[in-house]
Amino acid sequence: MTLIAILMATLAAGIGSVWLAAALMGLGVLGRPGPQRGLGAQHLLSLAAGALLATAFMHLLPEAFESQAGAKALFATLLVGLVFFFLLDKAELWHHGHEHHHDDAGHASHDHGHDHADAHHHHGDHGHAPRPGGSWAVLTGDSVHCFGDGILIASAFVADLRLGLVAALAVLAHEVPHHIGDLVVLRQTSANRHVALVKVSLGGVVTALGGITGWWLVDQLQDWLPYF
Template sequence: MTLIAIVMGTLAAGIGSVWLAALLGFGVLARYTQHMLSLAAGALLATAFMHLLPEAFESQASADDLFMTLLVGLVFFFLLDKAELWHHGHEHHHQHEALPAHDNHPDHAHAHTHQAGTWAVLTGDSVHCFGDGVLIASAFVADLRLGVIASLAVLAHEVPHHMGDLMVLRASTSNKRAALLKVTLAGAVTTLGGLVGYWLVDQLQDFLPYFLVVASSSFMYVALADLIPQLQKRLSAPETASQIAWLLAGIALVTTVSSLAHAH
C-alpha cells in the first residue's frame, strides 16, 4: 500500500507539475515571453536560495562540505555549458553562413543564446526530482497523510521552476513537444527517487543534502548565466520596472509556496 502511494504521489508531483507548468507557460502566458524569463529567473533563484539550500544546511552535513559541493556544482555546469557550446559551435557557424546577410531575426540569436542552458537545466532538474522523490518516499514511510502533503507541496513548488525550465528549452528549440518531453522525463525521475527512497530510505538520508545542493547549483547557474544576461538590455523605465516586478514575482511565488509547505 505504501509503495503504491509513493508511486502515485511521485507521478503526480513529478509529471503533474511539468504539465501544469506547460499549460500555464505555453498557453495562458505564452505571449509574455520576456516577462516569463524574468519570472523564471526569480523562481529558479528563490528555489535554490529559499528552499533547497536552507533544507540542505538544516542537515547534519558540514557547511564546508556543502559549500564545496555548491562550488563543484557551479564549475561542473560551467564546463557542461562549454562542452555543449563547443559541440554546437561548428554547426551554428554553418547555419549562420547559410542565412542571408539581411536575416537578423531575433529568434536566431535567441535560440543561440539559450542552447547552452539546456543540459544544465535537465541535469539539475533530474537531480532535484530524484531528491524530491526520496523526500516524498520518506514522508510516506513516516505517515500516509504526511506523504500526501509532501507530494502536494512538491507539485506546487515545482510548477514555477518547471515553467523556467520549459522557457529555457523552448527557446533552444522551435519544437514545444520536444521541450515538454525532455522536462517530463526529468520530472519522471521523481518516481525513480521515490522507489529508491522506499528501499533505501535510511541509507540515503545522509546523501540528501548533497542532492539538494547540486540541484541548487544548477538553478543558480541557469538563472545567472543564461536567463539574467538576456534581461540585461537597455530598456525604457516602464519596461525595466516591469522586468524587475516579474523577477520579484517569481521569487515571491516560490517563497510563499515554500513557507506554506513548511507550515504543514
Template sequence: MTLIAILMGTIAAGVGSVWLAAALGFAMLARFTQHMLSLAAGALMATAFLHLLPEAFESQAGAHDLFAMLLGGLVFFFLLDKAELWHHGHEHHHTVAPDHSDDDHSHGHAHAHEHAHHAHVHDHRSGGWAVLAGDSVHAFGDGILIASAFLTDMRLGIVTSLAVLAHEVPHHIGDLVVLRQTSGTQSAALLKVSLAGTVTALGGLVGYFLLGRFDDLLPYFLVLASSSFIYVALADLIPQLQKRLSFRETAAQVAWLMAGIAIVTLVSSLAHRGH
C-alpha cells in the same frame, strides 16, 4: 503500500507540476513572450539561490566541496552549451550547398547566409540541454526527498508531495519557456520537461531501496541542479533581455523578473511551512 504511495506521490509531483505549469505558462507565453523570459529568469535564479543552495548548505557537507561542485557544474553546462551550438552550426553548414559561381553574387549570398545563420543561432538559443539535465538532477533529488517523507510518515509524504508539486510549478514555467524556444513547438517542450519530471519517480524508487546510502550525496545533487538553473538564467535568458528599451519597457522587465523571484519565494516559504 508505501512503495505505491511513493510512486503516486513522485509522479504527481514530478509530472503533474509540469502539466500545471504548461496550462498556466503557455497561455501567458502566447501573449507575453518577453515578459515570460523575465519571469523565467527570476524563477530559475530564485529556485537556485533561495531554495536549492540553502538546503544543500544546511547539510553536513563542506562549503568548499559544495562551491567546487557549483563551479564544476557551471563549467560543465557551459561546455554542454558549446557542444549544442557546435552541433547546430555543423548541421546547418551541411544543409547549405554553395551553388553560385559568380563572385559578387557569391559574396552577397555568403553575407546573407552569415546573417541568416546568426539569426538562426539567436532564435534557437542553446540552454535546452542544460535545463533538462538540471531538471533531471533536481527531480531525482525531489524523489528521494518524497520517499524519505513517506517512509517517515504517510501524511508527511502526502504533504511533501503537494509541497514539491506547488514549488515546481513556477520554475517549470521557466523551463517550458526556454524549451519552447529551443524545441520550436509547445508539444516538444512539454514532452521533454515531462520526461525529466518522471525522473522524480526514479528518485523515489532509489530512495525507497537505498535511502541511507544517498543521504550524503543529496546536497551535491542540489548544487548541481542549482548550477544548471543559474547558468541558463545568466547565460541564456538575461542576455536576451539586455536590449536598449524605453523606461516603461525596462520597468516592465524588472517587474516580471521580480515577480518570478517573488512567486518562487512565496511558494518555497509555504512549502517549508507545510513541512
C-alpha cells in the same frame, strides 16, 4: 501504505510540476519574451527556495536533532552539504559561460569573410536553428534530477507522512521554474509544443522511479541511517 503515498506524491510532484509549468506558460504568466518572463520565473524560484528552506529548518533539522546523532556531526553534515551545492552551482555557471564563449567565438569565425548582409542573415538563422542533440541532453539531465527528487520525497515519507507531503509540495514548487526552462528549450527542438510537453512529462515520471528506489534503499539501510 507508505509506498502508495510515495508513488502518488512523486507522480504529483514530477508530472504535476510539468503541467503546471505548461499552464503558466499557456496563460502568459511565464515563458513570455522580455523582462516579464525573467521576473515571473524569479518570483516563482524565490517561492520554491523559501519552501525548501522552511522544510529543511522547520522539519528536517528538528527531526535530525531528535535522533541519536550529535549536534557537532549534524552541523558538520549541514556545512559540507552547503559548501558542496555552492561549489556545484558555481561549476554549473562556469560551464554555462564557457559554452557561450565558445559559441560566440564559433559564430565569429564562421561569419568571417562574408559581407554584412549575408553575415547578419546567417547569424539570425544560426541563432534560431534547433539543435537535435540538445533535447536529449536536457531530458537526460532532467531525468537524473527527477530521480534524486524521488529519493528525497521517499526518504521524507519514510520518516513521517506529514514531512513527506511537505517535501513533495516543496519539490513541486521547486521544479516548476526548472520545467519552464526545459519546455522553452524543447519547443525549439521538437515538432510542436505537445511533443515537448510529452517529453518533459516522461522525464517527470522518473520521479516515481526515484521514489521506489529511495523507499527500497531506506528499508535496506535502516540500521545505517541515523535519522530513520
